[in-house]
Amino acid sequence: MRGPRRDTIASIVVTALSAAFGVALIQATSILATVISADDISSRSTAQLALVMVAAVFIVIAVYVGSIVTTNTFATIIAGRTRTIALMRLIGSSASAQRRAVAKEGLIVGLLGSAIGAVVGVVLTAGGIRIAAASGAVPDLDYVLADPLVLLPVVMVVVSTWAASWLGSRGVLEVSPMQATGAAIEPSREESVRRPLRNAFAAIFFFGGLAVMGAGVAFGLVSPLGFLVAFLGGIASFSGIVLGAHVVIPPLLRLTGRMLGSSAAARLAAENGMRYPGRSARTTIGLVIGVTLITTFAVAAQGYLDMIEYSQQQSPESYGGGVDELLLVTVGIFSALIGFSAVTAAFGMVNTLSLSVLQRSRELGLLRALGFTARQVRSMIIAESLQLTVTGVGLGVLLGVVYGWAGAQSLLGAIEGSPGLVWPSVPWMLVVVVIAGAALVTLVTAQFPARRATRVSPVAALAVD
Template identity: 25%
Template sequence: MGNTLGRVSLRNVAAHKLRLALTVLAVVLGTAFLSGALMFTNMLSSTFDSAVDTALDDVDAVVRPAEGEGGIDNATFDAIRAEDGVERVNVFADVPVVVAKQDEVAIQTQLGTSRLMPYYGREEAVGDTPVLIDGSAPTAPGEVAINANGARHYGIAMREKLIVVDKDGRNELTVAGLYDDPLTQETSLVLRVGERGFLDAYTDGSTVPALTVGGGPEVVDRLRAQFPDLQVRAGTEVAEEISQQIRDALSFVSYFLVAFGLVGLLVGTFLIANTFSMIVAQRTREFALLRALGAARGQITRSVAFESALVGLIGSALGVAGGVGLVALIRAGMNSYGMALPEAGTGLSTRAVVVPIVVGTVVTVLSALAPARRAGQVRPVEAMRSGEASAPQPLRWRTVAGLALVALGVGAATYAMCWVEGATGRRAALVGVAALAAICGLFLAGPALSLPVVPPLGRVIGAPFGAVGKLASTNTRRNPRRTATTAFALMLGIALVTVIGMLGASMKRSVDDVATTEVSADFVLSGPQNGVFPLPEDLPERLTSVRGVGETVSYTQAPITVDGEFSYQLGPVGLTDVLRGDPADLISLDMVEGNSSLTGSTVIAPEEIARQRGWRVGDTLQVAGPTGAAAEATLGGLFRGSNILQSFVVSDEVAAATGARGAGRILMIGVNNDGSVDEAQLRENLEDAVRHDIVVQVRSTGDMTGEVSAMIDQMLFILYALLSLAVVIAVLGIVNTLTLSVIERRQEIGMLRAVGTQRRQIRTMITLESVQMTVYGAALGVLLGLGLGWAFLTVLEAKGLTTIVVPWPLIMAVLAGSFLVGLLAAVWPAGRAARTPPLDAIAE
């Protein structure tokens, strides 16, 4: 009998191809994302592994300076070269630079990089060396070789003169050669200069950053013995360490994509469970007949479980194939955004195939478990019934449990919002618990909650359509479980969209608030790449002669301690904020006590930090510079928390007294208009004054907020693109539910047609049912998203998200879109219902 039921299951699956396709598609979408995430991460890892392996291929040893030292002195460099067994020694360095043509306009490398390193020919190189495809090696001073794909992308020609700016100055280099580097993307520029030119222009003249050494495996032990103060490691060990760091950094991308894949599977789970529930209800007479013929309960249950396993296996296998397509799509998208990746295969691996297939199959089987058990409980006597045997099941205990979980979720979210003294991480975790409880609660209580909402909503929507509208409203009331489960899948997707929309809108408003309320300067001058390129030391003095420039404030960070502590401690390195001028001319500070003026030997501090250290206005503080020189400073004022100045700040005079003036880097200069010119003219004057510096950017507060807003919009675009997966699966669920409902109600629809109901009226009825479910699901999703979003953003208030914004245009668009989704989802099922032959349906 077991083999017979297995054959029955296979024939049943084959006989209902549409039902099979709709269910399989839900599994495909979820597993495709899961598989694609794993493949994409594999591809990125192999790309960077190849780059690292190539850079350190055949490198026997990597020599770095002792811990805390800035470099290896030239005497040690020469001693290593002269060491027995050492065949070749190369300078190992990678300097970030900004490149410009003769027009002094910096080449914007978008999301690529521009960097410079030493060049070695095949005879001198330790390990691999790039292959020149045009020109000659950059051996003479002032010559440079560039990756050919980058030169082609940015229109750099042979013998062209380039301006190359690093953090210490600017040099003019002539393009002597182009080399092939398949692992460097075309949006990046990798410049290589001869060793002598590198040592002269890109080191301090007395030290080198690091070395690579060739001389056989034994050279590592020999160098460790001779130079115990240096860090000497095997090239393979360093390559593995760098590769691991890259893999760790990429793990975030993997987790991010996998999370969305699991969201897709979660939404798909409800679709699959709903589908199998309807299938079991439709096949009641079939199961009863099998029971009457001697099939046991367990055999019926196993046959349905077997069908679900088959669906899961087929869908997951197709999902893996879809993952390959998804990776190709991501690559194409990155290419269009100027982030082309080197060719590194599809990232297909055993893990990327096995994990999605196992997860997709298990999720499908678990989703069908409850319907399979119900199938096994069908009694033989059900075979004698003429209609659907699925009697409505009571909702009382399910509803009570659901409402209790919703109450728990509301309580947890409220506590997280009110727990002001709690750590942000713990409060966010509480909101996560609240979200899980609320989602589970709404799933359980959904059928009961839909009864007082969906039918009245259906009557309102269906009012213009008369009797057909009333009939559609009645149909949604007949099976609240099905209505609620179908709407629930859409609710999840819409809730996520709402939360992300609130996060994005609040982030943009918070950034705008910081720029407009905290930055008081008319223009801010800063360097690219977050301070990697500090501003020229002479820039503040040069600005005083620019027409229209009034007050200027220079913001610097230098290695200065106040009462033995730095403003910011970054591992062994410490830095403290230094301001030259009145901070009020750059930043709007809310002073609690004293004033913000940093004239003379003065320090100002946030009131919270002053309270922790027991400082009071007027106290004398000990300040020390990098050479040990000390000075005394007076605490001149306390200010409330600032997003820009987050710790104590010392005056430029104090920095000079401790010998730290010039030891820091100017990160930002605020400039105010003296009133003699308008804003546009002042910007033009400033841009002309800094054009020669290449690295200085002139921005207004509007420019700064626009740049950050554009980044947030790009991030939201990616998030919405990923979230659309959940919405697509939910829409397919509605199509699936309606189609199966049409099949299940074939006799009923045939009877309606027999008594005179026209085809367009049948289509209208099914469409109205679809709209009711989608609008209900969207409205519930918006309410859930608003609640969770508000709680989450309140918790994040300590991280700078001080203003919570509800994106009403997005919400209105979602609700209007749900109406449109309902119309589109009903097109196929409504057409199928309208084509039902009346007499055939009644005869069945």
């Protein structure tokens, strides 16, 4: 584990992004609180209660997303180091010593990345709000730009990174030292399916979470507290997707891959998603998280606007001055969060794709030795990237529409003049931009790992550590 390895640098960047995202969410709540407190609408509406609930939700989202992203990234890194760790054991290192080394690296990465992310998040938020205030986009108020709550997502990113390294090392250290001659070890399809306890929990979390979210939406028609119920259901259902990703995502990848044609490279790319479900799930779930966040924020913001505007028309006496300004600030904050989510999703996809190709050098070398040309290998990697993008974006948009609608509906379903139960307000132009952006990022970034893979000769690739 000595020296600044490529995967170590990548994990530091991921933890920094996760921490910065968490800081931005907490600071966004603080800015909204300042705007609402400076206006008289707080005494005549449920704005304060809604803000408290949104603040709690933003904190949980920050912690939850940071934990999943860092855990997913470190699990990918540990899987790629299986052979190196096994070699260390072969020459006499104990399993406990290797596990401590991995956990120590995870702790260092978490501390360093979180510190960088916290500074970046505070600086970007402070600079952004000052620029917005100077331009008149938001009122010039005394904003708190160093909320102590920002430490919560930072600490959780550190803890989750350390936990991911510790738990991830458990599986690889069970490998016999004699297997050090192999490549990165991934569970096969049969091994992944034979996880009855995990699969059962995934199904319970997903379907149970959907039921709770539906109950929260119904409760939201009489009380804004339904928002918290719906949010808990959303977290539970998405946790079910993460737990069962090794079962759900590979078949979707293969189905998507079959749409790319019948060439040897396309067919092999389609089957690769099923061959190692764990690897396929880790590579795709990062993009699913990012797109789900983008779509959720966008749909929630649009639904929030539509329902408030409708309620204003129905009960103008209940919505005095300050509401329009608050709406503008809210939309601005949500737009910034959408942009932050987009950056996180794009980097997550690039990072996992690059690490995956690096860890598959021996596999790609074997394909070259069996007769695959450099062009075919490049086509296969690009096809895998495309099917990852289509699957991740499709699933993320679907989940984001459901979660965003449930959030806005449960929060505002009981306000004065509410239209009651409404259809999701989907900003289709943004959805199209997300899809086009993901496709563009895929095509551009897939070129780099593809070029790296085809530059290595078959003999050198088969000998790689």
